[in-house]
Amino acid sequence: MLYFYFSNMRNWMKKDNSRTFMSARVISERKNDYVVVLSNGEEIDIRKGELKCFVGDIIELSEESDYLTIKQITKREKVVEKSSNKTAKSYRYSKSNQVLASNVDQIYIFIAVNQNFSLSKLERYVLVFSQKDIELYLVITKIDLTDNYIQCVKTFKVLYPNINILEISIYNKESLKNFENTLKSKHVGLFIGSSGAGKTTVINHLRQNNQEKVGDVRKDGKGKHTTTMSKMLYCQKYDYYVIDTPGFKAIDKNENLDLSILFSDILTLSDKCRFSDCNHDNTPGCEIELALKDGRISKEKVERYVYNRTKIS
Template sequence: MTNTPLTDLGWSDTFASHVTSEINETVQPGRLSDVHRDRVLAKTAEGDASLTLPAGMTTGDLAVGDWVLADLATGQVKTLVPRRNVVRRKAAGNDMRAQLIAANVDTLMIVTSCNADFNPARLERYLALAASSDALPLVVLTKADLADDAASYRREVERLSPLATALTIDARDMSELATLAPWLRPGDTAALVGSSGVGKSTILNGLTGATALTQGIREDDAKGRHTTTSRSLRQTTCGGWLIDTPGMRSLPLDNSADGIAQVFADFDGLTDQCKFSDCQHLTEPGCAIQAAVAAGDLDEKRFHRWQKLQREDQYNSETIAEARARHKNFGKRVKSAMKEKRDKP
């Protein structure tokens, strides 16, 4: 791609306001399309560029979709332009860091399928992720042609949250893929997220003409298989941009309290009616949440999912100091309990 206007790449006054007189004939804005271990690829007004990073910056600090200022003459990134938003999750395992998924995203396209992959609890996580990232959530339900009642899946998604908008498509049908065009206008950016095999690569291929490898549908679970192993930014035939991501086996939330509150707005609206301001919504008298569940006004399974997400987000959002303090206190309790048992006659 050559001589592409920055606005078509997603550049806006918001980003320009953070940039001073550094821009000149050689130092130009570039948008990251690929992040590798030791270098990044960027799209600039002059074309594609392969860039190295300055001392003190690692590829772990960057996400596909980021804007940087780069010296095109030397092929080096100079600085990261402040993000408009970023999609992140907690890294796997005991790592306290957040893993960056994509940056400067307008729409989070949450892809699932009208079969056994459909999972309300996982969709609520993605909806909370979108809300906490300040990205518009769009649930794309694929394999609609294989479902007896695809519309029932769409209705179930829309019952999960007032934020949820859902579309059912056959990702192999170009006329149905065209229904995604309003979210992919020139300058717009959407990120495809979801489990492996739900059709993300098929959507990418259809909307961009890319050649991401996809394999056939397995008869036992109706899941396609693909080989997407990294994130990339690609232009669509609609003019907008798609960030493809590998399938996620898990989605631990990180600093997503606001997003959870938005997805479960019906629950949060009742918490002010509880008798006690510190109500945990378990067995406390005068709990408005428990009363609504008992009356059938709130779904009990969804209530338990709400509590689980809140506990998990609080745990994952701990600072390193808070985690160490908690582990230290836990160790003290264990030692105290063991001493008590040893001292008993």
């Protein structure tokens, strides 16, 4: 049973004439119904209606006759989205966004060292999923498989010291302890990443005896999409709530990416250039070139900025 904490809620049930209202939280979505948990810990199924709900939504149920319906959805906070696509497990660009989850406190992006690991991949994840008021962690997994990732992570840490990175292996107790120390009691964490990156394995570690299905990884390092739908799970030891999500193949989102997440220093300098259309390449009065000469900024940081700016233009 999932014992769930409802913040900023007083009474989970109240009566109004012949109807009874109760608060609940959506913990999973199926084809025809939602799985919700009441404030007393009971899980029930609610048939879908006109109101579209997402995992993490706090809703108000109305009891009329012998069945419950969704009366309203509490205002969503800290919504995490991805771009919609005809390919269900792709995060590539499309005309609309899909909500991954709502009311999220922390985002954990799982990236396996044996799955096309690169500096640009780490940068892209941060640019796509970083947002205000949600803690973000890059979780580098399966570090027992190879040492090839070390230099890439080292470079990333030097370039972006304010981004949280965790390096873990299910066989390394100290690394798992470092991961556990980031979990905040009564908070909700969204676990995302490619199939086979180890999300479910870590969740099974956190939940101990309450095991989710884990699939084999193919020879090319890609997973088999064992998790088929998003669902919220309770980790009793940590009094913590995890939203597990299906793996994806690629990432993007519709809105223009905010380069200031990684390159605020460069953007601040570019605002001081003599010319507003400065291309930062042998241009008179270029503040970035001056900063390169006096060591205020590194050549590699500028190169990463140019690379990422080109990718999103």
